[in-house]
Amino acid sequence: MEEAPEKIEIRQRFPSWKEMLKPVKKFEEGRVSYLSLPKQVDSEFFKMPFGDVERSLDDLKLPDNWKEIFLDAMKETLEKNRAFKLFMDICVRCGACADKCHYYIGTGDPKNMPVARAELIRSIYRRYFTPAGKIFGELAGARELTEDVIRELYYYAYQCSLCRRCSLFCPYGIDTAEIVWWLRRMLSRIGLNQRFSTISIEASARTGNHLGLLPGGMAGAIQQGLEELKDITGFDLHTYINKKGADVLFVAPSADYFATPHWFVMLGYLLLFNELEEKYGITITWSTYASEGGNFGTFHSYEAAQLLNSKIYKEAERLGVSFIIGGECGHMWRDKHQFINTMNLPPKHEEWKRFWEDPDLGEIAEGLRGIRFDSYASGEHGWIHILEFVAALIEHKKIEIDKSRNDHWVATYHDPCNVARGMGLIEEPRYVLRNVMNKFYEMPEHTIREKTYCCGAGGGMLADEIMDLRMRGVMPRMMAARHVFKKYGVNILLTPCAIDKAQFPTALEYWKIPIEVGGPMEMVGNALVLTAFGEKPEDRQYDLRGDPIREGSGGE
Amino acid sequence: MIGILFGVIVPYIAVAIFVLGVIYRIVNWANSAVPLKIPTTGGQQKSLPFIKRTIYDRFDSPYTWWETAGRMLLEIFFFRSLLKNTRYYLDRVSQKDARWLWLFGILFHYSLLLVLIRHSRFFLQPVPSFVEMLSDIEAFKGVFIPQVYISGLAIVAALFLLWFRRIFLSRERTLSLPSDHFALILLLAITISGNLIRYFFKANLELVKELLANLMIFNISKAAAIADQIEPIFYVHFLLACFLLAYFPFSKLMHAGGVFFTPTRNMPNDNRARRHVNPWDPEPTAPIFTKGITVAGRTFKSKKLDWDTYYEMYRDQLDEIAEGDYMIVPEEL
Numbered sequence: 095m096e097e098a099p100e101k102i103e104i105r106q107r108f109p110s111w112k113e114m115l116k117p118v119k120k121f122e123e124g125r126v127s128y129l130s131l132p133k134q135v136d137s138e139f140f141k142m143p144f145g146d147v148e149r150s151l152d153d154l155k156l157p158d159n160w161k162e163i164f165l166d167a168m169k170e171t172l173e174k175n176r177a178f179k180l181f182m183d184i185c186v187r188c189g190a191c192a193d194k195c196h197y198y199i200g201t202g203d204p205k206n207m208p209v210a211r212a213e214l215i216r217s218i219y220r221r222y223f224t225p226a227g228k229i230f231g232e233l234a235g236a237r238e239l240t241e242d243v244i245r246e247l248y249y250y251a252y253q254c255s256l257c258r259r260c261s262l263f264c265p266y267g268i269d270t271a272e273i274v275w276w277l278r279r280m281l282s283r284i285g286l287n288q289r290f291s292t293i294s295i296e297a298s299a300r301t302g303n304h305l306g307l308l309p310g311g312m313a314g315a316i317q318q319g320l321e322e323l324k325d326i327t328g329f330d331l332h333t334y335i336n337k338k339g340a341d342v343l344f345v346a347p348s349a350d351y352f353a354t355p356h357w358f359v360m361l362g363y364l365l366l367f368n369e370l371e372e373k374y375g376i377t378i379t380w381s382t383y384a385s386e387g388g389n390f391g392t393f394h395s396y397e398a399a400q401l402l403n404s405k406i407y408k409e410a411e412r413l414g415v416s417f418i419i420g421g422e423c424g425h426m427w428r429d430k431h432q433f434i435n436t437m438n439l440p441p442k443h444e445e446w447k448r449f450w451e452d453p454d455l456g457e458i459a460e461g462l463r464g465i466r467f468d469s470y471a472s473g474e475h476g477w478i479h480i481l482e483f484v485a486a487l488i489e490h491k492k493i494e495i496d497k498s499r500n501d502h503w504v505a506t507y508h509d510p511c512n513v514a515r516g517m518g519l520i521e522e523p524r525y526v527l528r529n530v531m532n533k534f535y536e537m538p539e540h541t542i543r544e545k546t547y548c549c550g551a552g553g554g555m556l557a558d559e560i561m562d563l564r565m566r567g568v569m570p571r572m573m574a575a576r577h578v579f580k581k582y583g584v585n586i587l588l589t590p591c592a593i594d595k596a597q598f599p600t601a602l603e604y605w606k607i608p609i610e611v612g613g614p615m616e617m618v619g620n621a622l623v624l625t626a627f628g629e630k631p632e633d634r635q636y637d638l639r640g641d642p643i644r645e646g647s648g649g650e
Numbered sequence: 651m652i653g654i655l656f657g658v659i660v661p662y663i664a665v666a667i668f669v670l671g672v673i674y675r676i677v678n679w680a681n682s683a684v685p686l687k688i689p690t691t692g693g694q695q696k697s698l699p700f701i702k703r704t705i706y707d708r709f710d711s712p713y714t715w716w717e718t719a720g721r722m723l724l725e726i727f728f729f730r731s732l733l734k735n736t737r738y739y740l741d742r743v744s745q746k747d748a749r750w751l752w753l754f755g756i757l758f759h760y761s762l763l764l765v766l767i768r769h770s771r772f773f774l775q776p777v778p779s780f781v782e783m784l785s786d787i788e789a790f791k792g793v794f795i796p797q798v799y800i801s802g803l804a805i806v807a808a809l810f811l812l813w814f815r816r817i818f819l820s821r822e823r824t825l826s827l828p829s830d831h832f833a834l835i836l837l838l839a840i841t842i843s844g845n846l847i848r849y850f851f852k853a854n855l856e857l858v859k860e861l862l863a864n865l866m867i868f869n870i871s872k873a874a875a876i877a878d879q880i881e882p883i884f885y886v887h888f889l890l891a892c893f894l895l896a897y898f899p900f901s902k903l904m905h906a907g908g909v910f911f912t913p914t915r916n917m918p919n920d921n922r923a924r925r926h927v928n929p930w931d932p933e934p935t936a937p938i939f940t941k942g943i944t945v946a947g948r949t950f951k952s953k954k955l956d957w958d959t960y961y962e963m964y965r966d967q968l969d970e971i972a973e974g975d976y977m978i979v980p981e982e983l
Binding site: 522 | 682820900
C-alpha cells in the first residue's frame, strides 16, 4: 500500500481561464490511477475495445484512429443521454458547485472544481460539436483534442467519486457524476480503463462477485461467521445458500464476507435471519451466483453496470423467491434503486408475481402480517433495503431489542452519498439506530443527510495508488467526525456502505481520530434478542466484536 | 436607408434566428434519449408509512407527478438549489451563509421579468391593465417625476454585482470564460442604454410603438417610413437587443430553456414503483456487452455468465453446497 504523506498542504491555485484550457502535464503523486492490464479488460468475460495492450500514462498506445473513435463515442453519448448533452450546453459557470467537492476542498487543484471537471470535456464538445467553438476556438472556451488532453481527461475523470454533491447545489441540477460516468465510457472506447475498478468488474463478470470468491470460498466465509456467532451467542445457527424455494434472496456487497469491519455487519445479518426464520418461518437465502450487491460497473459505463447487475434478477427467478433484500452498500443502492430494473427485465415468475400483487409479508409468514411494501415498491423492481426491512420489523414490534447492549457505543451516522442523493434513504437508518441504541449523535448539519460528504473513496477511488487523493478527499468528513468525537465522545462511526467501511479505518488513523467504524446492522445484531432461541436480554455477554458488553461482565 | 436596415431588416433576422434557434435547441435536447431515471434526491424518499416526510422532503425527493412539478416550480421561480448554498471554510465546522449568488440571481431575473413585462406595452394595443398597474407599483407612482422604474435600475445593479463576482472572487475569475463576461457586458449595455433613452436622451416612444406594430403585421413599407423618423440613439438599444436575441440560442443563456429538461430534477424518485424504459435498450434480455459492441469496425464481445455457464465452471463446489441441502451450519469441532 502506498502511503499518503505525513503532512498535507492544500495549495489553492487560481490560474487564468486560458491556462485552464491547457492540459495539465504534471500529475501529482498519489492521484493517478493505474491503467488496466490486458488480463482485466481483455478477459473472456469482460472484453473491452483495445484491451489487449498494456498501457501506461506515459505511453497510452492509443489505436491509430483514436480521435475519430473518441469523437464518435462522444456523438453517440450526446444522442444516447440527454443529461450529458444538456449538461454540456446549459452550465453558466456560476461557481455554486465549486467548493462543494470534497476533492477540491482537499486538493485545491482548480480542475477538481466540479464545473472545471466538466469544462475539461465541455471544451472538446464546443470545439467539435458547436458552431461557436468551431469558429471562435479558444475565445469560446473550445480546445483541440490531443493526446495530452486525453491524458488529462483520464487523470481528472478518475478523481471524481460520482457522489453527486455538486448536483445538489447546482441551480440546473447538473450532475458531474453523469458527465464523468459517460466520459469514462468514452475513454474506455479507446482502450483507457482504470485498473482498480476493472479488476473488480472482471472478477464479478467471471465469478459473480468483485472479490472473485468461488462458491466454496463464499460458503466457507459464511460458515465461519456462524461459528463465531456460536461462540458469542451459544446457539447453533444456520443459513441458506443457493436454496431454491426460499422466500427471499439476500444480496450483500462481497466485502461483507471477509473484510473488517464489514464482517460484524455480516454477523448482524445472520442473527436477524435466524431469529426471523425460527420465529416466523420466513427463509432467506444467499446466492453464490448473485453474490455481489455492489456494482463497480456503475463506475465504468452503462453497459458494464448492466453486465454485472443482470445476474441478480435471473437468480431471483431461478430460485423462485418473492422479493430481494439488499445489504449495506452505497453505490450498490444507486445501482439497485435507479438502474437495475431499467437495465434488466424484472422477474416474472409465479412466486414473485403472486407476492407483489399484495405485498404483505403476511403472505409469506403469517406472523409478519401488516408489513407492506406497496407504499413505494412494486414487482417492477422488487428490492427492499435491509434497513427499511429492519425499521419495519421494529415499528411492527416483530423483533425484540435490548438497547442497553449497545451502551458501550457512542455512535454517529455517516450518510453514504449514493444512498442519500441517489435514493433518499435518510430517515430509515436513523430510525433503526435510535431504536437499537441509546447514544446516537449527529454530525454537523451541513455534512449529513443529502448534504453528506463523500468518504473520498467511492466511484472507483478506493485504489491504493491514489492514497494521497483519498486522504485529502475524506478531510471534510473527518473534520465533522472529529467534531462529534470531541463534543460527544463518539467512539464509532456507523455507515451502511462497504466502501466507506474500507476507507474510514485508514482515514481515521491518518487524521488521528481514535474512533471505530461499523455498520448499523452490527448494532442491530448486538441489540437483537434471539427470543426464538430462548435468549434473554441479559444473556448476551459479548458484542459482535467479541468485546464484553457490560463492565465487569464476561471477564473470565 | 438606415431605418430600413436597423429598424426592419435586422429585427426580422434577429427574431427569426431567435425563434428557429430556440426551437432547434429544444428539439435537439428532446431528441436525445433519457436512458435512466436519475433524480438527485435531496430529501427523504417515500418509503414505509411510518417514516415521516416533511414538506421539504416531498419537494426535494418527489414521488408523485405533482411533487415533481412542485420541485421544478420552486427551482425555476425561487432558485431553490442555489438557496441551499454554503461555503466551505477549512478552519470551521459550522456552515456559513453564502447566498449572495442567490440574491443577485433573483434580483437580476425578477428585474428582467418586470422589464420585459413593461416592454410589452410596445407590442400590445391597448396596453393590458396589469402591465400599467405593475409599472405604476414599481415606479411608486407620484413619488418621482418623471417616473423612475425600480426594475430598470435594479437590473443594472444586479448585473454589476454578478460581474464583480466574476472579476473579484478568485474562484469565479478562474472559472469565467470570455463568453461569460461577454453575456454580462451585453446585458449591461442593453440595460444601461435603455435607461439612458428613458431618462436622458429621450426617444419618441410613440413612433417606436408604431414601428413595432407595423413590423408585427408585416407592413414593411410603412415600418420603413417610420423607422427613418426615430432618433438614432434608440437604435443603440434596439440593435443590442436584436443581437442578444440572435445570440441567445447559441449561448449559455439557453439555460432558461434547458432547466426544464434536467433529468436530475424533472424526474420523480419513484424508481421502485414504476420501471423506467431505456429507449435504446427497451427489452434488455441479455447485457449489451454479451451481444458485443462495435468500435472502429471491430466487435468486442464478452462471454455471458448465465447460470449454466457458471454451473459448468464451478460444478464441484456448487454440488457440494447442494449436497448440504443448501444449508450452511457451523462446522462440528
